[in-house]
Amino acid sequence: MRFALSEDQRALRDGVRELLAGECPPALVRAAWTDPAAAARSLWAKLTALGIAGAAVPTARGGLGLAACDVVPLLEEAGRAAVPLPILETAFVAAPLLAQDAGATPALERLLAGELLVACALDGATGVPYGAIADLVLVSAGAADGLAVHVLDAGSACRPERSIDHARAVARLLTPPSVDRRPLALTHGERVAAWHRGVVGCAAELVGLGRTLLARTAAYVKERHQFGVPVGSFQAVKHHLADGLLALEFAAPAVLRAAWSIDRGCASVGRDAAMAKALASEAAERVARIALQCHGAIAYTTEYDLHLFAKRVWASSRTWGSAEWQRGRVAVALGLQLD
Amino acid sequence: MDLTYTETEQAFRTQARKWLQANVPRGLRSGDTAEGFAQHVEWEKRLFDARWAVVSWPERYGGRDASLWEWLIFEEEYYRAGAPPRVTQNGIFLLAPTVFEYGTPQQQDAILPRMAAAEDLWCQGWSEPGAGSDLAATASRAVRDPAGGWRLTGQKTWTTRGAFCTHLFGLFRTDPASERHRGLTYFLVALDADGVTVRGFERLDGDEGFAEVFLEDVHVADDAILGGVGEGWRVAMSTTGSERGLTLRSPGRFMSAAERLIELAQARGSDVTPLLRDRIVQAWIDAEAYQLFTLGQVTKIADGGSPGAESSLNKVFWSELDIRLHATALDLLGAGAELDGPWMRGFLFALAGPIYAGTNEIQRNIIAERLLGLPRT
Numbered sequence: 060m061r062f063a064l065s066e067d068q069r070a071l072r073d074g075v076r077e078l079l080a081g082e083c084p085p086a087l088v089r090a091a092w093t094d095p096a097a098a099a100r101s102l103w104a105k106l107t108a109l110g111i112a113g114a115a116v117p118t119a120r121g122g123l124g125l126a127a128c129d130v131v132p133l134l135e136e137a138g139r140a141a142v143p144l145p146i147l148e149t150a151f152v153a154a155p156l157l158a159q160d161a162g163a164t165p166a167l168e169r170l171l172a173g174e175l176l177v178a179c180a181l182d183g184a185t186g187v188p189y190g191a192i193a194d195l196v197l198v199s200a201g202a203a204d205g206l207a208v209h210v211l212d213a214g215s216a217c218r219p220e221r222s223i224d225h226a227r228a229v230a231r232l233l234t235p236p237s238v239d240r241r242p243l244a245l246t247h248g249e250r251v252a253a254w255h256r257g258v259v260g261c262a263a264e265l266v267g268l269g270r271t272l273l274a275r276t277a278a279y280v281k282e283r284h285q286f287g288v289p290v291g292s293f294q295a296v297k298h299h300l301a302d303g304l305l306a307l308e309f310a311a312p313a314v315l316r317a318a319w320s321i322d323r324g325c326a327s328v329g330r331d332a333a334m335a336k337a338l339a340s341e342a343a344e345r346v347a348r349i350a351l352q353c354h355g356a357i358a359y360t361t362e363y364d365l366h367l368f369a370k371r372v373w374a375s376s377r378t379w380g381s382a383e384w385q386r387g388r389v390a391v392a393l394g395l396q397l398d
Numbered sequence: 399m400d401l402t403y404t405e406t407e408q409a410f411r412t413q414a415r416k417w418l419q420a421n422v423p424r425g426l427r428s429g430d431t432a433e434g435f436a437q438h439v440e441w442e443k444r445l446f447d448a449r450w451a452v453v454s455w456p457e458r459y460g461g462r463d464a465s466l467w468e469w470l471i472f473e474e475e476y477y478r479a480g481a482p483p484r485v486t487q488n489g490i491f492l493l494a495p496t497v498f499e500y501g502t503p504q505q506q507d508a509i510l511p512r513m514a515a516a517e518d519l520w521c522q523g524w525s526e527p528g529a530g531s532d533l534a535a536t537a538s539r540a541v542r543d544p545a546g547g548w549r550l551t552g553q554k555t556w557t558t559r560g561a562f563c564t565h566l567f568g569l570f571r572t573d574p575a576s577e578r579h580r581g582l583t584y585f586l587v588a589l590d591a592d593g594v595t596v597r598g599f600e601r602l603d604g605d606e607g608f609a610e611v612f613l614e615d616v617h618v619a620d621d622a623i624l625g626g627v628g629e630g631w632r633v634a635m636s637t638t639g640s641e642r643g644l645t646l647r648s649p650g651r652f653m654s655a656a657e658r659l660i661e662l663a664q665a666r667g668s669d670v671t672p673l674l675r676d677r678i679v680q681a682w683i684d685a686e687a688y689q690l691f692t693l694g695q696v697t698k699i700a701d702g703g704s705p706g707a708e709s710s711l712n713k714v715f716w717s718e719l720d721i722r723l724h725a726t727a728l729d730l731l732g733a734g735a736e737l738d739g740p741w742m743r744g745f746l747f748a749l750a751g752p753i754y755a756g757t758n759e760i761q762r763n764i765i766a767e768r769l770l771g772l773p774r775t
Contacts, residue, residue: 060407060467061400062693063701068399128399277770292773294759297766301714304765308711312690313683319401334683386679393660393682395675 062312064132072132078109079140085364091143091226092367096192098226099144099176106146107173114150115256120158121171127256131318134260135311138267141371143226145178145189147260152253153177153197160244166195178217179257180232181378188378190230191219198232199254224374226367251329252321258332259317261379262339265372266311269339269346272368273303276350283355296353303349306342313338330392337385340376347372401693403471410464411471417448418479428743429485430607435562438485442516452490452514459506460514466696474650478657485559489513489520491645493567496584496637500625508621509586523554523568523587523611524634530556531757533569534579534631540570543617548572550585550593550616558754560609561598564589567637569630582630586622587613603746639705642713642755644696649689652716655723655744656685662730662741674729681723688716707768710761717751717758724748 064072082105091098106112114130116122130151137146149170154177157167169175178193190196196216217230245253277300280291290296317335320328347369351358358365380388390396403411423441427434445451446460454469455461464472484490490513497509512518529535538552550570560566566587573581589596593616601607625633663670663678670678692712695705705712724745728735735742752758766772 060403060693061697061700062690063399063697065399273770277772281771281773289773291766292775294763294775297772298759298762300770300772301762301765304769305711305714309684309687309691309715312694313687315399316401316690319399323401334686337683338687383676386676386683389683390675390679393679395660395663395670395678 062315064128064315068129068132071129072136075106075109075111075133075136076139078105079136079142083140083142085141085367088141088143088226088367089364091228093225095143095189095226095228099189099192099228102142103144103176104173106144107171111146112150112173113154113171116154116158116167116171120167122154122158127259127318127321128315131259131263131314134263135267135270135314138264138269138371139271141226141268141271141368143228145176145193147257147264148179148189148193148197149175149177151260152179152257153195155256156197156243156245156249156253159249163243169194178230181257185231186220186222186229187217187232188222188227188229188375190217190232191228193217193230196232222374224367224370227371227374229374255317255321255328255332258336258379258385259314259321261375262310262314262317262332262336265339265343265376266307266314268368268372268375269303269307269310269343272343272346272350272365272372273300273307275365275368276300276303276346276353280353290353299349299353303342303346306338306345310335310338310342327392330389333380333385333388333392336380337382337389340382340385343372344376344382403467407465407467407471410468411475414450414472414475415479417450418475418481421448422479422481424480426482428603428605428607429483430559430601430603430605432562432606434605435485435559438482439516439519441482442484442486446515451486451516452494455494455510455514459510466699470648470650470692470696473648474653477650477654480654485562486513486516486519487646488522488558488563489518489565492522492637493520495645496567496624496633499636500584500629500633502621505621505624518565519559519563520565520567521557521560521563521589521609521611522637523557523566525556526553527555531760533634533756534582536569536571536582538568538570538613539574540572540583540585541574547617547619548585548622550587550613550618552613554611554613555608557609557611559607560589560611561596561606566611567624569634572627572630576628579631581628582634583627584624584630584633585618586624587616587618591616591618593617602749603743638756639709642709642761644692644705644709644712646755647712647716649685649692652685652688652719652723655720656682659723659727659730662727666730669732670730674726677722677726677729681719681726684715684719684722688712688719691715707764710756710764711769713755714752714758714761714765717748720748720751721745 083102087098110123113122114125118124134147154170157163176193177195178187178190180187180196180198217232220229220231222229280296281289283290313335317331320331357363391398426437429435429438449462452461453464453472457463497506540548540550543549554568566589569582570585571581572583593614595612596609598606598609659678727741728745767774
């Protein structure tokens with residue numbers, strides 16, 4: 060038994076954290092609000108140079124061949140920096156699927172070269188995150204039953220929509236799509252595995268977002284003075300922040316365990332992924348509320364950076380299954396509810 | 399990362415499970431009554447005879463030299479088997495880690511084997527009428543006896559099972575000029591010593607589980623001090639770390655309660671509303687989350703780290719989880735919940751969790767100040 064990242068995993072994570080600290084500051088996230096495509100392309104080129112695009116692709120197909128336990132910590136870093144890119148969808152969900160289907164080799168090659176971003180249309184395509192800047196859209200048929208049966212050309216299949224988080228470049232899938240659907244040749248198991256990767260990866264991003272929101276809030280309440288003292292010296296404020304840390308510290312291990320279950324093909328992987336997402340969504344939502352409250356009015360502006368992270372939480376906590384929906388999956392796994 | 403147990407660890411689990419299945423007693427009275435306490439002590443002696451009382455201790459003290467992982471496994475199996483609460487816990491889980499850390503070899507040899515064998519039964523003398531959350535307000539005092547040793551005077555209260563135990567560990571002020579956490583010393587006292595009066599009283603659940611302990615000029619020898627004169631605060635912090643964290647409340651206890659909750663829900667069938675089902679699932683998820691958190695924590699300890707202020711995260715989480723687990727079960731039981739049954743008993747016990755071992759308000763202060771760096775008040 061050993062429940063911690065290995066030295067290699069930590070080194071990889073720290074490398075990505077360092078790169079994103081330099082290349083994806085809040086100013087870049089803010090720039091993505093006005094020109095999401097330009098911000099995404101420049102950042103994606105730098106991440107691709109590190110091999111991130113092919114992180115989860117087998118080495119035989121030109122990727123790094125990393126396991127979920129290696130990649131999930133990187134997605135937490137992507138969340139921490141509020142990366143305005145479909146890293147999860149492109150590198151963790153789509154890339155391994157494209158690598159399974161020989162007919163998708165040209166797309167895979169473009170993806171590995173950093174020339175292809177992928178969005179996922181999950182639930183009737185009311186909103187497709189990053190659909191407005193992606194090149195391809197994977198369309199799912201029934202979430203829990205697995206993902207990604209069809210690939211669409213994003214340009215002709217999507218119409219941009221306005222998200223609360225402009226950096227998400229959300230689009231609406233046109234119905235019926237004006238282009239032909241091309242099914243990927245995948246087994247049921249591969250589709251289900253892709254769904255689990257999406258769920259766990261999104262949970263990791265939410266934990267990362269929560270960590271940034273909490274760290275920024277802890278720093279702010281140390282500096283902000285009212286009544287002649289730092290507001291962080293008041294117990295009411297301390298207890299809010301303590302609750303935020305509690306929520307994150309008990310969600311993060313569940314996310315890492317779900318990654319392990321993916322790698323090992325554990326029978327409990329569906330339950331573990333669902334539990335991770337439920338905890339991560341709730342933790343991130345909770346921390347976002349705490350962050351807003353403990354900052355006070357300054358956080359209720361768009362001039363201050365906090366909203367970039369908080370809105371990402373509000374935009375993404377219900378994708379890949381809301382907390383309630385995921386608890387329903389756990390209820391099924393525990394025999395409390397029929398599927 | 400490796401979330402599997404080795405073959406040796408699995409064999410350890412099988413061995414523990416078999417023994418517990420064959421030996422766990424049923425129908426004991428509450429360990430917080432005189433009669434029930436005696437029954438529980440009998441059980442503790444059987445555990446000791448089979449070397450299951452203190453698995454992580456060295457063999458020479460009655461343990462098995464088990465790793466922390468094996469200890470976790472034993473705890474899981476213990477609660478899964480429905481075995482009784484450990485009335486020796488304040489000794490084996492709270493005092494013992496401190497004796498291992500601060501005791502002299504002579505103290506360890508004198509104290510630990512008798513504690514493991516349930517010959518000496520230890521209670522914790524922390525709280526005083528004027529010192530609850532504010533432990534540094536301890537007013538009980540100790541003065542040097544010119545003829546040797548020390549003389550203790552003061553009052554301890556809310557002492558769990560104090561009326562049934564044989565020994566007490568507690569803090570006493572040895573420097574009368576000192577204030578707060580300076581000038582305190584950690585003493586070990588036999589409750590049959592001259593000058594000790596113990597008065598039991600009822601806890602919330604109606605059992606005589608609490609006691610007041612009055613000390614009037616009680617003589618103890620020099621070797622009744624653990625860790626040095628004036629070092630009491632530092633030594634006590636080692637005990638509170640154990641109390642808040644892993645050793646007192648291992649995940650097995652909550653996982654077992656969560657499993658029982660699921661069984662209760664399954665037995666109720668269609669009576670379970672969607673809202674209640676969601677609360678059951680949340681409670682189960684949280685018990686599992688506590689288990690995963692502790693696996694990470696034990697990995698850190700195995701790597702030579704120390705949980706430190708992180709044990710406050712454990713404390714808040716398990717104590718509030720315990721209440722949610724039991725409150726959810728009571729709602730499942732509906733109107734029948736008021737009967738004096740195991741879930742209601744468990745609920746009343748769980749309500750103490752956010753109070754003892756430092757209230758959760760104090761724990762949240764610690765989390766904010768030590769883990770997030772917020773300014774001290």
